[in-house]
Amino acid sequence: MDASPPPPQAPPAGGASAAPALAATDLVKRYGARTVVQGVSLAVAPGEVYALVGPNGAGKTTVIRLLSGLAFATSGTVTMLGTDPQREPGVRRRLGAVVEAPAAFYPWWTGRTNLRLHARLAGGVPAGRIDALLALVELEADADRRVATYSLGMRQRLGVAAALLAAPDVLILDEPASGMDPLSLHVVHRALRDAAAEGAAVVLSTHHLDEVARYGSRAGILEEGALIDEVDLVARRGRYRAVVGDADAAVAALAGVGLEAVRDARHDPRGEGVRWRVARPEGGDEAAVAARATAALVAAGCAVVEVREDVFDLRAYYRDRIHERRGVGVA
Amino acid sequence: MTALLRMEARKLAQLTSVRGAALVLAGFPWLWGYAPGIFDVYGVAIVSGFQVPGLGLASAMEFLMPLIVAIVAAELVGVEVTHGTLPTVLLRPVTRSAWLAAKMTVVAVVPFAALGWFFAASLVAGAPYGFGAFVGGTGVGPGGLAGVGMLAPGAAWAELVGAYAWAAASLLPVALLAVLATVLTMNAASGALATLATLIVMDLLVILPGVEPYLLTRHLSAYVDPVAGPGWVAALIALYGAAFAAAAVLVFERKDF
Numbered sequence: 178m179d180a181s182p183p184p185p186q187a188p189p190a191g192g193a194s195a196a197p198a199l200a201a202t203d204l205v206k207r208y209g210a211r212t213v214v215q216g217v218s219l220a221v222a223p224g225e226v227y228a229l230v231g232p233n234g235a236g237k238t239t240v241i242r243l244l245s246g247l248a249f250a251t252s253g254t255v256t257m258l259g260t261d262p263q264r265e266p267g268v269r270r271r272l273g274a275v276v277e278a279p280a281a282f283y284p285w286w287t288g289r290t291n292l293r294l295h296a297r298l299a300g301g302v303p304a305g306r307i308d309a310l311l312a313l314v315e316l317e318a319d320a321d322r323r324v325a326t327y328s329l330g331m332r333q334r335l336g337v338a339a340a341l342l343a344a345p346d347v348l349i350l351d352e353p354a355s356g357m358d359p360l361s362l363h364v365v366h367r368a369l370r371d372a373a374a375e376g377a378a379v380v381l382s383t384h385h386l387d388e389v390a391r392y393g394s395r396a397g398i399l400e401e402g403a404l405i406d407e408v409d410l411v412a413r414r415g416r417y418r419a420v421v422g423d424a425d426a427a428v429a430a431l432a433g434v435g436l437e438a439v440r441d442a443r444h445d446p447r448g449e450g451v452r453w454r455v456a457r458p459e460g461g462d463e464a465a466v467a468a469r470a471t472a473a474l475v476a477a478g479c480a481v482v483e484v485r486e487d488v489f490d491l492r493a494y495y496r497d498r499i500h501e502r503r504g505v506g507v508a
Numbered sequence: 509m510t511a512l513l514r515m516e517a518r519k520l521a522q523l524t525s526v527r528g529a530a531l532v533l534a535g536f537p538w539l540w541g542y543a544p545g546i547f548d549v550y551g552v553a554i555v556s557g558f559q560v561p562g563l564g565l566a567s568a569m570e571f572l573m574p575l576i577v578a579i580v581a582a583e584l585v586g587v588e589v590t591h592g593t594l595p596t597v598l599l600r601p602v603t604r605s606a607w608l609a610a611k612m613t614v615v616a617v618v619p620f621a622a623l624g625w626f627f628a629a630s631l632v633a634g635a636p637y638g639f640g641a642f643v644g645g646t647g648v649g650p651g652g653l654a655g656v657g658m659l660a661p662g663a664a665w666a667e668l669v670g671a672y673a674w675a676a677a678s679l680l681p682v683a684l685l686a687v688l689a690t691v692l693t694m695n696a697a698s699g700a701l702a703t704l705a706t707l708i709v710m711d712l713l714v715i716l717p718g719v720e721p722y723l724l725t726r727h728l729s730a731y732v733d734p735v736a737g738p739g740w741v742a743a744l745i746a747l748y749g750a751a752f753a754a755a756a757v758l759v760f761e762r763k764d765f
Binding site for chain 1: 515765
């Protein structure tokens with residue numbers, strides 16, 4: 178198995194401009210006098226991966242449960258594929274969800290039997306689908322063991338398989354990779370990335386910020402039940418920085434390189450050099466575009482000292498936003 | 509709905525309480541069929557295999573059978589909470605009421621299955637006494653165990669089958685009460701205990717003459733003597749069952765998970 182983290186993924190089809198597959202408007206949830214979700218609004222289009230991030234107790238799980246219809250909002254609305262899932266539960270035929278961590282299954286039945294049961298409840302799945310999903314989450318060898326004997330990571334992976342059973346248009350997952358070893362983590366994030374690439378709208382709550390920063394579309398930062406920021410992760414990927422001898426020449430070279438995917442070439446405010454962005458190219462090979470841009474710099478006679486991808490540090494961004502919100506000095 | 513019913517029926521077979529109850533109910537008739545103190549308690553010696561199911565039913569219906577029914581019904585709902593599977597099922601395209609209706613349908617079978625198993629076990633335990641005509645009673649017909657003279661096998665069968673059917677029917681509201689209590693508490697143990705507590709409180713309310721005829725506990729012994737008439741008891745059982753089921757659905761429909 179490839180144990181390396183998922184490679185940077187081209188932004189999925191759809192994007193924020195497409196009609197949302199899942200939308201929440203002004204969601205509020207109160208338990209007595211305590212407000213645990215405060216006016217959360219979000220919209221996730223087909224093909225997007227929306228990551229809800231936030232400290233423990235920030236309200237991620239409650240938002241996930243409100244979105245999936247397991248909990249009732251005190252006020253606000255949830256729309257799934259254009260309908261209210263509470264009023265029209267049939268829309269859940271197109272929903273895949275894991276809202277328990279670890280994913281919950283009947284322990285006395287095997288993984289395969291549990292999936293069969295889910296398939297029946299989902300209204301049936303094509304022949305071979307269960308085997309394909311077991312292979313996807315790398316559980317073929319253990320499919321006929323009782324779930325009671327599964328490790329936490331195996332149950333989480335089975336949960337992702339159960340969520341993907343009906344090839345859902347909307348996927349909602351609450352910390353689908355919590356407590357996992359790096360290999361299981363990779364399997365789960367790869368499955369979610371692939372589901373989005375096939376057009377599913379994916380919402381997940383997670384603490385794995387580095388992983389979602391690589392393939393997510395947006396990250397909503399929750400703090401004390403409020404969505405305090407929403408980060409466009411797509412716009413923050415594919416950024417490159419080069420240390421060059423003559424920045425003006427480099428900017429001009431990149432502007433004239435003729436590659437449509439090379440955008441926003443400008444001086445690097447953090448040092449002597451140039452920075453640019455690789456927009457999603459056809460075929461999705463950002464690295465190849467970046468290499469051609471570098472070649473253009475060299476061909477233009479720029480003394481290229483170093484070229485590197487400017488990886489967005491969601492973890493640091495998140496920490497700063499939380500500290501800012503709490504009034505803690507930012508390091 | 510068929511898929512839900514099949515799923516719930518399969519789950520029922522996996523419950524610890526079901527397996528425990530099956531063992532207890534299989535062993536219980538042997539105790540009551542052959543215990544040396546039976547004569548001291550009832551003043552009658554067992555002479556027929558037909559008396560073992562009757563005696564067993566009379567003793568089990570006082571506490572054991574309502575307890576078993578309450579525990580099994582509560583566990584069938586509570587097991588979803590224990591294993592965290594409730595949200596997983598509710599996220600499928602089934603309505604909450606359909607899911608709970610499937611649970612309650614299977615739960616409704618529990619008293620009949622439990623008493624059917626108990627009846628069979630009692631017949632096995634009573635077999636050494638034989639199943640011919642005998643002088644005495646089944647314990648659930650006229651004259652109790654002493655009877656009113658010679659009892660033919662056919663009459664004995666009829667008395668026992670009728671009594672077991674009545675007993676199972678009268679336990680139906682207990683099972684549905686356990687579902688309601690578990691939906692309220694979202695815990696199998698709490699649900700079962702709340703059911704027993706409710707039955708005990710009902711039992712204590714016999715001091716209120718105006719309420720007494722309507723108490724469910726008053727009619728748990730209807731299998732031997734439906735004092736207010738079979739029609740009245742059947743209607744009351746149906747009313748209690750419907751009320752508990754409707755309340756369970758109402759609570760469940762608006763519950764956060």
